[in-house]
Amino acid sequence: MKMAWKEMKKNKARFLILGSIVFLISFLTFIISGLANGLSQDNAALIKDLPDGQFYLNKDADQNYTFSRIDHVIQTELLNEHPDAVAFSMQMGFLHDEAEKQQSVAFVTATDSKWFPKVNKGEVILDRSLEDEGMKIGDHLTNPQFSGHLTVKGFVDQKKFSHAPVAFIHKEDFQEMYRVDEMQLVFLPEADSSQEYTGLESFSNSEFLNTIASYKAEQMSLNMIVWFLVVISGLLFAIFFYMMNVQKLGLYGILKAIGMKTSSLFNMMWTQMVVITAIALTLATALSQIFNRLAPSGMPFHLPLNTTIFLSVIFLLIGFIGATVSGIQIKKVQPLQAIQQGEM
Amino acid sequence: MSIFTLNQVRKTFTHGEVSEEILKGISLSLKEGKVTALVGASGSGKSTLLTIAAGLQPASNGQIQFDGKNLSGMNAEQVRKIRAKEFGFVFQFAHLVPFLTVEEQLMLMLDVSESTLTKQDQKRKVTEMLEFVEMNHRKKAYPASLSGGEKQRVAIARALIHQPKMLFADEPTASLDSKKSKDVMKLIRDLTKDLNLTTLMVTHDEEMLAYVDQIVKMSDGTLVV
Numbered sequence: 199m200k201m202a203w204k205e206m207k208k209n210k211a212r213f214l215i216l217g218s219i220v221f222l223i224s225f226l227t228f229i230i231s232g233l234a235n236g237l238s239q240d241n242a243a244l245i246k247d248l249p250d251g252q253f254y255l256n257k258d259a260d261q262n263y264t265f266s267r268i269d270h271v272i273q274t275e276l277l278n279e280h281p282d283a284v285a286f287s288m289q290m291g292f293l294h295d296e297a298e299k300q301q302s303v304a305f306v307t308a309t310d311s312k313w314f315p316k317v318n319k320g321e322v323i324l325d326r327s328l329e330d331e332g333m334k335i336g337d338h339l340t341n342p343q344f345s346g347h348l349t350v351k352g353f354v355d356q357k358k359f360s361h362a363p364v365a366f367i368h369k370e371d372f373q374e375m376y377r378v379d380e381m382q383l384v385f386l387p388e389a390d391s392s393q394e395y396t397g398l399e400s401f402s403n404s405e406f407l408n409t410i411a412s413y414k415a416e417q418m419s420l421n422m423i424v425w426f427l428v429v430i431s432g433l434l435f436a437i438f439f440y441m442m443n444v445q446k447l448g449l450y451g452i453l454k455a456i457g458m459k460t461s462s463l464f465n466m467m468w469t470q471m472v473v474i475t476a477i478a479l480t481l482a483t484a485l486s487q488i489f490n491r492l493a494p495s496g497m498p499f500h501l502p503l504n505t506t507i508f509l510s511v512i513f514l515l516i517g518f519i520g521a522t523v524s525g526i527q528i529k530k531v532q533p534l535q536a537i538q539q540g541e542m
Numbered sequence: 543m544s545i546f547t548l549n550q551v552r553k554t555f556t557h558g559e560v561s562e563e564i565l566k567g568i569s570l571s572l573k574e575g576k577v578t579a580l581v582g583a584s585g586s587g588k589s590t591l592l593t594i595a596a597g598l599q600p601a602s603n604g605q606i607q608f609d610g611k612n613l614s615g616m617n618a619e620q621v622r623k624i625r626a627k628e629f630g631f632v633f634q635f636a637h638l639v640p641f642l643t644v645e646e647q648l649m650l651m652l653d654v655s656e657s658t659l660t661k662q663d664q665k666r667k668v669t670e671m672l673e674f675v676e677m678n679h680r681k682k683a684y685p686a687s688l689s690g691g692e693k694q695r696v697a698i699a700r701a702l703i704h705q706p707k708m709l710f711a712d713e714p715t716a717s718l719d720s721k722k723s724k725d726v727m728k729l730i731r732d733l734t735k736d737l738n739l740t741t742l743m744v745t746h747d748e749e750m751l752a753y754v755d756q757i758v759k760m761s762d763g764t765l766v767v
Binding site: 209456458 | 637
């Protein structure tokens with residue numbers, strides 16, 4: 199431990215380079231992870247904010263919520279059976295403000311529940327991002343498929359769907375716009391997949407998110423980048439420690455010759471790996487959290503601290519594995535070879 | 543009194559289908575408080591004999607007895623413990639740890655030999671040893687700033703700080719000039735007497751033989767009487 203520290207103190211530049219690379223890669227991973235989370239929130243905050251439970255779609259809908267129509271009888275039966283349940287529908291559309299400026303929104307209507315805001319006929323509750331676009335309480339908004347106008351009653355935070363701000367409207371207004379009587383989905387909080395209903399197909403929260411085509415494709419690409427960076431960092435550790443170990447084989451041989459245990463040499467390498475990674479990860483975590491707070495409101499960036507902690511643990515594990523694999527040389531080195539090699 | 547004996551030690555190296563016997567049944571006794579020098583032409587097997595005696599590589603055959611223990615019958619971990627606690631090594635090059643100061647090199651050796659002394663006693667012992675090899679004034683220096691002779695003095699101090707019973711030295715003066723070589727040899731001789739060590743060294747510098755008690759000549763893997 200002391201030896202590991204003394205080597206790092208004496209060879210600051212060498213370890214600073216490794217630390218900087220680990221910092222940059224982990225910081226980049228955190229930022230991309232933040233973007234992945236941000237885009238995920240932007241795409242489906244409306245769904246992600248719901249507690250764990252089961253979503254029910256019509257079996258004939260082919261796992262596509264836009265084609266789903268829940269029969270009135272089944273819906274009534276489910277809502278009566280589960281007081282916390284909610285039936286709802288979502289459709290993409292447009293709203294025009296008083297200056298005729300068009301704004302893309304996701305219209306959502308739902309039965310009375312604690313999960314979605316209650317809206318009266320002729321009223322609309324909007325995602326707060328539209329307030330930044332200039333809309334305010336009391337504004338009269340119109341839609342080409344709607345005969346009257348919708349009065350802005352209020353704003354809610356972080357309610358997005360399919361990268362569009364959500365507009366909560368009354369069921370009758372929704373029916374007039376889209377000419378449908380039935381709701382598309384029923385959500386039962388705290389339910390599990392064992393609860394089946396005739397004619398309906400059930401999905402957990404994550405399964406339902408993956409039925410949204412753009413969500414799945416987007417998240418797959420971003421997660422692939424994140425895990426690719428994690429693997430690269432592992433390889434980087436392996437390569438860097440391999441290079442350092444190759445340079446130090448003579449030293450290791452001499453230390454073995456004078457009786458030092460191989461495990462002590464491994465401990466030395468692990469200590470260096472943990473110290474470098476811990477410092478680099480702490481800096482990357484701090485900086486990414488600062489970025490999380492300062493990122494422009496329009497930027498889809500969301501990086502919870504537990505995500506960075508989870509990724510940091512993965513980095514530490516990967517670094518440990520990378521360094522250990524490269525340390526196999528330490529086990530192999532023969533004291534005699536080092537003595538015959540000459541001065542280090 | 544003999545603390546270290548080699549009995550019919552043989553070493554054969556095999557390269558593919560070709561076998562070459564480097565040591566052909568060496569028997570030798572080393573006495574406490576004496577410096578024994580192995581001399582001989584290059585390829586005579588003296589360095590191989592030294593490294594086998596020091597437990598750095600196994601013999602193909604024969605017995606090595608050290609302080610009543612059969613070294614040749616021990617496993618790698620048991621030999622490592624003997625090397626750490628009972629043996630001291632001085633090599634042709636000092637082989638100091640580049641990122642440790644002179645003082646730390648010796649502290650490390652005490653650590654490796656699992657010294658039971660308190661930190662304070664360890665520091666006192668290090669100071670005494672460095673004074674003995676006249677290197678205490680450079681105790682905060684790193685190896686890179688030391689001369690060849692100074693490095694070798696520190697290497698000797700490191701080899702003896704844990705009070706080993708045996709000192710193995712492989713051409714300890716080969717990288718030094720004539721004056722420094724004599725200084726180092728005097729130091730090895732004096733320490734062997736003062737600390738009652740048993741020293742086995744390899745050299746091909748005849749001038750250095752003036753500082754040893756016993757000369758063992760080797761030729762073609764055998765001892766020349």
